[in-house]
Amino acid sequence: MELSVRSAAREEFVDVTERVGEVVRELGVREGFVLVYVPHTTAGVTINEGADPDVRRDMLAALARIVHDDPSFLHAEGNSPAHVKTSLMGSSVIVPVGGGRLRLGRWQSVYLCEFDGPRTRSMWVSAGGSPSRAK
Amino acid sequence: MELSVRSAAREEFVDVTERVGEVVRELGVREGFVLVYVPHTTAGVTINEGADPDVRRDMLAALARIVHDDPSFLHAEGNSPAHVKTSLMGSSVIVPVGGGRLRLGRWQSVYLCEFDGPRTRSMWVSAGGSPSRAK
Amino acid sequence: MELSVRSAAREEFVDVTERVGEVVRELGVREGFVLVYVPHTTAGVTINEGADPDVRRDMLAALARIVHDDPSFLHAEGNSPAHVKTSLMGSSVIVPVGGGRLRLGRWQSVYLCEFDGPRTRSMWVSAGGSPSRAK
Numbered sequence: 100m101e102l103s104v105r106s107a108a109r110e111e112f113v114d115v116t117e118r119v120g121e122v123v124r125e126l127g128v129r130e131g132f133v134l135v136y137v138p139h140t141t142a143g144v145t146i147n148e149g150a151d152p153d154v155r156r157d158m159l160a161a162l163a164r165i166v167h168d169d170p171s172f173l174h175a176e177g178n179s180p181a182h183v184k185t186s187l188m189g190s191s192v193i194v195p196v197g198g199g200r201l202r203l204g205r206w207q208s209v210y211l212c213e214f215d216g217p218r219t220r221s222m223w224v225s226a227g228g229s230p231s232r233a234k
Numbered sequence: 235m236e237l238s239v240r241s242a243a244r245e246e247f248v249d250v251t252e253r254v255g256e257v258v259r260e261l262g263v264r265e266g267f268v269l270v271y272v273p274h275t276t277a278g279v280t281i282n283e284g285a286d287p288d289v290r291r292d293m294l295a296a297l298a299r300i301v302h303d304d305p306s307f308l309h310a311e312g313n314s315p316a317h318v319k320t321s322l323m324g325s326s327v328i329v330p331v332g333g334g335r336l337r338l339g340r341w342q343s344v345y346l347c348e349f350d351g352p353r354t355r356s357m358w359v360s361a362g363g364s365p366s367r368a369k
Numbered sequence: 370m371e372l373s374v375r376s377a378a379r380e381e382f383v384d385v386t387e388r389v390g391e392v393v394r395e396l397g398v399r400e401g402f403v404l405v406y407v408p409h410t411t412a413g414v415t416i417n418e419g420a421d422p423d424v425r426r427d428m429l430a431a432l433a434r435i436v437h438d439d440p441s442f443l444h445a446e447g448n449s450p451a452h453v454k455t456s457l458m459g460s461s462v463i464v465p466v467g468g469g470r471l472r473l474g475r476w477q478s479v480y481l482c483e484f485d486g487p488r489t490r491s492m493w494v495s496a497g498g499s500p501s502r503a504k
Contacts, residue, residue: 132269132360134402136465138474140418146325147317148275153308154317161301161318166431173423182424183431186415190477191463193326195271195358202358204273207325223465223472225402227362227497267404267495281460282452283410288443289452296436296453328461330406330493337493339408342460362497 100126100224106142106216110163112155113211115222119194120201122224128196136191136223141181141215143188144222149208162187181214188212193227235261235359241277241351245298247290248346250357254329255336257359263331271326271358276316276350278323279357284343297322316349323347328362370396370494376412376486380433382425383481385492389464390471392494398466402497406461411451411485413458414492419478432457451484458482463497 100122104113115135123133137144148154162184172179192209195202203209211220235257239248250270258268272279283289297319307314327344330337338344346355370392374383385405393403407414418424432454442449462479465472473479481490 132362134463134465136463138472138477140416140424140474140476145321146275147321151309151311153310154275154314157307157309157314158318158321160306161304161314164304165300165435169431169434171430172427174421174427175423176421179424179427179431182417183428186417186428187322187457189324189459189462190416192324193269193271193328193463195269195360202273204275204356206275207273221474225465227402267497280456281410282456286444286446288445289410289449292442292444292449293453293456295441296439296449299439300435322457324459327459328404328406328463330404330495337408339410339491341410342408 102222102224104211104220104222106213106218106220109216110159111213111216113213114149114208115211116208119209119224123196123201126226128226129199130197132193132195132227134191134193134225134227135209138221138223141178141185142220143185143190143212144192145188145210145212146192146207147210148206150206178215184214237357237359239346239355239357241348241353241355244351245294246348246351248348249284249343250346251284251343254344254359258331258336261361263361264334265332267328267330267362269326269328269360269362270344273356273358276313276320277355278320278325278347279327280323280345280347281327281342282345283341285341313350319349372492372494374481374490374492376483376488379486380429381483381486383483384419384478385481386478389479389494393466393471396496398496399469400467402463402465404461404463404495404497405479406493408491408493411448411455412490413455413460413482414462415458415480415482416462416477417480418476420476448485454484
């Protein structure tokens with residue numbers, strides 16, 4: 100099932116936990132897990148703290164220090180740092196499902212990691228273990 | 235199935251390979267894979283060399299140089315680097331299973347990556363492809 | 370199913386998308402996903418842009434700046450940066466499958482990430498959700 104996610108800035112961690120949870124209910128997954136897959140190359144997905152919004156801001160700030168723009172980059176679109184950050188975060192996460200609900204840890208949220216926005220992005224959510232229901 | 239893992243330092247890579255292998259036997263997984271999921275936001279999981287303990291020390295040292303503490307971090311708990319490192323390593327790994335055993339590469343071990351210890355951490359291990367046996 | 374991948378340099382992103390797609394056809398996976406697993410500790414796997422070869426060169430250059438060799442590394446083989454980069458990229462990716470084909474995003478390719486080559490590497494590709502067909 101495809102989710103459409105709108106980012107509002109060049110770089111942003113968008114909390115998609117509730118929307119992924121809705122897909123779990125719509126797909127009727129009871130036990131197992133869901134795969135959350137981002138089909139882009141300048142946006143990824145990660146799991147991290149959802150309670151304090153400062154954490155996602157600190158993560159973006161840290162990533163900006165880890166991967167800074169560099170005159171030696173060859174890719175002409177100027178978004179090479181966005182590609183690197185995407186692979187550092189990854190293109191998919193798996194979340195366990197139990198009793199028909201996401202089984203995240205207490206402080207965990209699922210984030211779309213936008214590194215080259217603002218844009219409308221896609222996320223593909225599919226059920227592991229029940230191929231007939233997969234996207 | 236839930237594993238409880240005790241870390242002994244602020245930062246530590248704890249080798250959990252044997253314990254994950256025991257769960258595979260207990261779950262009766264023969265073929266497929268297991269998902270090893272860490273429900274925390276300042277501890278992750280990765281696969282890397284298990285033979286030489288220097289490798290995990292070098293990895294912690296390298297991560298400390300990649301993500302250092304910074305006065306500009308907003309999150310008041312002072313563990314923002316731990317959150318960043320967790321997303322760099324990731325919250326889950328998947329390990330193939332064959333013949334009822336973990337099928338890791340020759341030099342591979344599974345590590346709980348503690349970045350804000352010492353603490354008792356949880357790991358959730360579940361069988362892919364057989365929802366009835368999943369955690 | 371095991372793929373053998375030859376890298377030609379110390380560090381290289383080898384595009385394995387077509388070969389993974391062939392395995393999907395050989396395994397007869399129709400819907401679900403495939404797990405692409407690298408059983409090494411100085412080579413990983415990631416998904417990123419495949420259209421412009423400059424992107425993979427920029428990614429290697431960025432990773433070289435993120436993880437540089439350091440006299441304090443203890444591991445005597447001199448490949449500690451390769452181990453760190455492997456965990457930053459990860460040891461597996463999951464790719465959705467639909468209609469018997471890989472369902473990557475438009476610009477996405479699957480890369481073996483060689484960090485200690487040139488060598489012949491293995492990749493294990495298995496079908497999620499259908500244990501009888503898994504490697």
